[in-house]
Amino acid sequence: MKTRVFALIGDPVEQSLSPAMQNAAFGALGLNCVYIALRVPSAGLTDAVAGVRALGISGLNVTTPNKIKIIDLLDELDESANSVGAVNTVKNDRGKLVGFNTDGDGCIRALRGRVGSLRGKDVVLLGAGGAARAIAFSAVKAGAGLTIANRTASRARAVAEAIEQRLGSTVKLIGLNRAELARALRKADILINTTTVGMRPRIDETIVTSSMMHRKLLVNDIVYDPLQTRLLREAKRAGAEVLDGLGMLVQQGALSFEIWTGKRAPIRVMAAAAKRELKGRCP
Ligand SMILES: NC(=O)c1ccc[n+]([C@@H]2O[C@H](COP(=O)([O-])OP(=O)(O)OC[C@H]3O[C@@H](n4cnc5c(N)ncnc54)[C@H](OP(=O)(O)O)[C@@H]3O)[C@@H](O)[C@H]2O)c1
Known part of the structure; x- marks a missing residue:
């Protein structure tokens, strides 16, 4: 054969x-x-x-x-x-x-394994690169409410506009700063990091720290090198649930x-x- x-x-x-x-x-x-x-x-x-x-x-x-x-x-x-x-x-x-x-749906399938349906869930997405774009589309299709924070605001805007055009859904945009992120995370169900921050060799870096998280938050870092990123360590310290990039x-x-x-x-x-x-x- x-x-x-x-x-x-x-x-x-x-x-x-x-x-x-x-x-x-x-x-x-x-x-x-x-x-x-x-x-x-x-x-x-x-x-x-x-x-x-x-x-x-x-x-x-x-x-x-x-x-x-x-x-x-x-x-x-x-x-x-x-x-x-x-x-x-x-x-x-x-x-x-x-x-x-399959990137976006892959991420959503992994999240579903933890939280069930994403319908009505409040998701904060860090990043607006290739992986973020795919995840953003899949999250909105799965019925989540989406907020995107990216270092380069124009890139986040481009993702939001593409989603609005193709799916007719509005995406909220916020700045990648502690004050705006902390406010958005207070009512969020899921935080997904799609930036390269925390990836080897800069393993001690994180955008969000434990004081900005709550115990009912699911924190997903899609970075898998290393698997235990600083962001996930911060999440554990806050008592939040974690999902690694695997x-x-x-x-x-x-x-x-x-x-x-x-x-x-x-x-x-x-x-x-x-x-x-x-x-x-x-x-
Ligand atoms: N687990 C998985 O299956 C899976 C799948 C795909 C990707 N990944 C991982 O996801 C990560 C991103 O991949 P990608 O293909 O989406 O990369 P990408 O297209 O290059 O996007 C990188 C993102 O990281 C942001 N960023 C980079 N350095 C930053 C910094 N110092 N501060 C704040 N933001 C920063 C960029 O912001 P700007 O727009 O401002 O530059 C952009 O949003 C990588 O670690 C990759 O290994 C994992």
Whole structure:
């Protein structure tokens, strides 16, 4: 039987947890599939996508710097990629390359595992970059009330305008300063950090501290290097509930797996593989 090949394309890709996670999932379900990471800088993307077609590669994950540029090279976009304007998953559907974005729904699936439905929940989102944009769309679609705080206000405004245009919902914008954040967090149910603040090597940095949090808040940091960020330590100190970046990482990969195979992803196997891989790297 023919082995189906899946690949991650981006630059850099060496640190990715996706090969470990996806190969573990294929193995658990006994599928004759293999997942590899291929370094594809922006300048090589057109040739790489032609190669996907020529070689009959079954599916892709797409990461920095290719998530937006790949759109013009695909045959079709699913609604998830179309509204966000970025692609992280491609399915080769008998020669037709279809783009999806599983980042936002991956984050929401991880949150649902903790709080159930997001309908009516008050969510404060730190950041307005690529991941934030995807999460913002999915959070609003899931019925949450959304407030965005970003260092560069114009970027947050662009996300809010895109959501208003496509989904007809209003997003609140606030400044990324302690006073405005503290006020917004007083009545918030969920705080999601999508900024790179707290990521290795700046592991002692955080935008929000414990005095700005309350015990009923769920604090989700999507940063996964390290898993225990300063923000999550502050949340624990405040008695708040915490969700680390592994939740979203596994769920966005699980959604890609389901798009490619049509089978339910073995979440626990994928989470264990990602954890093992992370443990092997960070002392
Ligand atoms: N768990 C997962 O599955 C998952 C998935 C995707 C991404 N991530 C993680 O999410 C993080 C963001 O990824 P991305 O692709 O969205 O990156 P991105 O597009 O580059 O966005 C970065 C964001 O961080 C903000 N930022 C950077 N430095 C800052 C600082 N010193 N103070 C305040 N804000 C700052 C930026 O604000 P400005 O707009 O002002 O520059 C922007 O909002 C990364 O750590 C990535 O590893 C995790």
